[in-house]
Amino acid sequence: MSRARMRTAVLAGLAMATALGTAACGGSADGSGTDGDGGVATTITIAQVQDQTGAVAYAGVGAKEGAELAVEEINEQGFLGDGVTIDMEVFDTAGEIERASSEMNKAMGNKDVMAILGPTQSQQAATVAPLVGRQKVPTVFTQAGAEGIVVNDYTFRATPPMxxxxxxxxxxxxxxxxxxxxxxxxxxxxxxxxxxxxxxxxxxxxxxxxxxxxxxxxxxxxxxxxxxxxxxxxxxxxxxxxxxxxxxxxxxxxxxxxxxxxxxxxxxxxxxxxxxxxxxxxxxxxxxxPFSVAFTDESSVAFTKAFEAKFDKSPNPYNADGYDAMWWIARAIKASGDSSREGIQEGLQKVAAEGYEGAMGAVTFDGNDARVPGQLVRWMDGKETLVN
Amino acid sequence: MQDLLNAATLGSIYLLFTLGMALVWGTIGILNFAHGATFMFSAFIGHVVTKHTELPFLAVIAIAVAVGAVMSTLTQLLAFQPILKRSKNQHAAEMRILIGGIGVAAIPLAIAQRYTRSSPFGFRSSYDAEVYQFLGLRITTTALIIIVTGLAIGIALTVWLRNSRQGLALRAIGVDAETSAGMGVNRPALALGTMAVAGGLAGLAGALLTFHLGAIAPETGDTLLIKAFAIVVLGGLGSMLGTVLGAYILAAAETFVIFMNWGTWVNAVSFGLIFLILLVRPQGLLGRKEVRRT
CATH class of the missing domain: 3.40.50.2300 (Response regulator)
Known part of the structure; x- marks a missing residue:
């Protein structure tokens, strides 16, 4: 091998390692929408900072669909009051820890973003968890089942750890x-x-x-x-x-x-x-x-029907994650009567203390961390059935 | 014995993937980082087609080979050739081609990730692998096909490069592109043909590996690219026989680690072994030492 090629080869190795390694408006009718002011803004922006591309994009894309359905229901029902709507802004973390960190900083830096659906991958989530605590932005993670993620008052997890x-x-x-x-x-x-x-x-x-x-x-x-x-x-x-x-x-x-x-x-x-x-x-x-279309709980069945009507396909656990996480945030705003970051953080804790019925059935909490009993399913000929 | 058979199968998978990359890098001097994406996208197109129509084994292989050849040819025509034309010297061109390859690779990867949501994908085919048992050993028909195909193509390429006029011309480009052009070698045409063959080999590897594993993910090509890179360096750049040896040595090392149940040490042990070999023979196992005249 010539020296030039050997040099190229070494640089190529380094390049490969590097390559592979690796706002909406929050118009406030009553002057709310900024931290700690109290009251509910007419438009509340929630950021979804999750993988939309990359090796486990299915989790982030799935959560996005579930969250979109939740936003549609919340807005159509006027759940947060007449004329109050949630607006979801999506940031793609692309399967990379560094990207997750920069996209989270971007979302947290936007004062209109009142809460975040945080990264689905544990490594990404563990990296950004201390940041959201310092910036005081309530962040609800979906998936991300490892330890070291629900580590402060601003970190929450809607998916029960496996x-x-x-x-x-x-x-x-x-x-x-x-x-x-x-x-x-x-x-x-x-x-x-x-x-x-x-x-x-x-x-x-x-x-x-x-x-x-x-x-x-x-x-x-x-x-x-x-x-x-x-x-x-x-x-x-x-x-x-x-x-x-x-x-x-x-x-x-x-x-x-x-x-x-x-x-x-x-x-x-x-x-x-x-x-x-x-x-x-x-x-x-x-x-x-934690969720399957085979579940028979009333709230799970209702979610499945609504999802199928909107997307013309059966929902999966990632869809259920996004749906429950967004509804948790909406319930939090209602519980605290405050759509600011501080208000949502307090509301999330209030809702967690009581639990709720969601796509995953009856959800309870251990601190800020969701728990469900989970059920066993059997895969047979392309379908899941409950194991009795 | 079963572990030797596993090593032979794994080595043949690595070999099939690496042959195309080694061919273009060792002859026309292009380190094609889009090779993994060509491999994956060929299988992906096979997946998309068979989603609508169930096809036999050979038809899927033919589609993947054709897609790989076309992709690789287009990469050469639209990316590498313009880079070569605009570069002042060979070294600058090599670096730009390297980065260009990474850029090209991102496009099919993004398409496949978007379409599949990064879920694994396979083929709907009438082909159903059978398991053969002899002397207590088990092997599938797909693994047998991979071993035979890998070895046959590896040996055929080695012989062709050594004995044919085109092989001689390609080796001449590998030694000194400018002098060979002065001797009448048509570098652009040979480069285009070589890239097409390499792409076809990537497509073949993509289809066979997907049949063997049941499914691959859009990122599978990236993982194999690192291994192929190591295999070419280990075997010696420019030596197809070295590539064959390198593939089986890496597979044997990995199989040994698995046999010892040191599963998380596969890459560390395998690449550590390669590092040690390169300390002793920096030019690779069968690479030639460069003679520099002053």
């Missing part, structure tokens, strides 16, 4: 007679790392189940042939599979090819049709979800 509703999976496996489990998890994804390394083994042990193997993989792992064969050779009764969507499609096919015939349980990441590309290999997959 860990809070995952334990029933182990109850179900125990009831099904499983005595041994394998764990395959994406150790780079904070929520999965926590579940796969600590929580699932602990819960399994409590139920007398033996964890026969624990296989961590990276975010960039694409081929699971080796892991699938190791899992098949151990032949545990069940496999807890904690992988992102594209990985799970591949892993399911390769587990089938390797001859593994135990029960596979996964996560809500496999919901929203993310597993449909696996075809028949995904049949009988069981996973817990």
């Amino acid at each position: 860990e809070s509703y995952y334990e029933p999976v182990l109850d179900w496996l125990e009831a099904e007679g499983a005595t041994s489990v394998s764990v395959l998890y994406n150790a780079t994804f904070p929520t999965f790392a926590l579940l796969g390394k600590d929580s699932v083994p602990e819960w399994a042990e409590e139920r007398g189940m033996e964890v026969v193997q624990s296989l961590p993989v990276e975010m960039t792992t694409q081929d699971f042939a080796g892991q699938a064969q190791q899992i098949a050779s151990k032949g545990a009764d069940a496999l807890v599979m904690l992988l992102i969507a594209p990985q799970s499609v591949t892993a399911l096919g390769q587990l089938q090819d390797a001859g593994y015939d135990g029960q596979i349980v996964a996560t809500s990441v496999q919901a929203a049709g993310n597993i449909s590309e696996a075809g028949d290999d995904a049949n009988d997959l069981v996973y817990p979800v």
Whole structure:
């Protein structure tokens, strides 16, 4: 290799690492709309600062659709009073932590923005959580299930962390007679790392189940042939599979090819049709979800119908996140009677103290952090059904 | 033995992806960062077509190869060739092409991400892979096809570059583009043909990998691009045989890490190994040492 090319190659490596690594008007009828003034402005701007592009855009785009439906309902019902409307402004974090930080700063710097729907990815959310505390902008995160996100009075989370509703999976496996489990998890994804390394083994042990193997993989792992064969050779009764969507499609096919015939349980990441590309290999997959079209709660059914009427498609958990988060903010404004940043922050805490009925059913809170019981669903021939 | 088979399959996947990139970088001197996007977008178009019509295996492959070849040719015509014309010297051109490739890659990536919402996508095909078992080993028909195709194309390209007139001309460009042009080598035409072949190979790799994995994501090409880059440097720039070796060495290292259940250390161990090899042989395993005359 010539020196010039070697130099180019080294610079290329650096460039690749870098490349890959990596307002509306708040017119106030009564003089409100600025921090701490009290009263409700005629137009309240809420910013959605979430991925609209990038590797997990499905979460941000899904939340946007849910939030749009909520805004439409809130405005049409005159929920916040005659002539009072919510206006949503969207900022794309594009799957990048640096971008999330700059877009959040942009949104927080706009005095018309009274509250924010914060990033869906844990790494992004954890980066901006201290900032919103310092800037005193109430921020409701959806998804972003890791620790270190709900860290101050201005950070809230509308999606229950997966860990809070995952334990029933182990109850179900125990009831099904499983005595041994394998764990395959994406150790780079904070929520999965926590579940796969600590929580699932602990819960399994409590139920007398033996964890026969624990296989961590990276975010960039694409081929699971080796892991699938190791899992098949151990032949545990069940496999807890904690992988992102594209990985799970591949892993399911390769587990089938390797001859593994135990029960596979996964996560809500496999919901929203993310597993449909696996075809028949995904049949009988069981996973817990905070929302599914299979839910029968009155508020969940109402959300499903309204969503289908607006978008002509079935809603998924990400849509439910955005919908519940936006309605939480609207209820907060009503509860405090104040659409300023301080007013919304106080209102969010008031609503959290009482809980609400939303797309995810009955939502309660642990501090500023949502909790739902979650339910197990089974994927079969392209549809989710409740596991009884 | 099963792990060796897994390493052979993984190595062949890397090889299929890397061959096109190695061919253009090692001969016409273009480090094409749009190669991953060409790979992904070829499979994506296969996905879009098969969403409407179920197609057999070979038809999907043909679509992906054609899309890859066209994309790559257009990239050369509309991006790289104008950059080359406007650059004062080869070194400046290489740097601009590098950045140009990243820019080109962003377009198909954005289209695929928007269409799929970054969800995984695959093919609706009448092809259904079977699992063969012999001596306790398991392998799918797709994995067999990937191994055979990867090796066959790798060897064929090596032989063609060594023995054909066009291969000689391409190697001459790789050694000294200006002198070879003075000797009558038509660089623009050969560059266009080479980019088309590389794009076709990217399309082939995209389709085969999607069949093998069941689905890929819009970002899959980016991950493979880093590995391909490492493979070319490890094997030695300009040596197709080196690329073949590099692909299987990287796959063997990764499979060993998985066998040891050090799953999160795959990249660290594999790239660390490459780093060590390059310390001993900076020119790569089969790369030639440059002789500079003063």
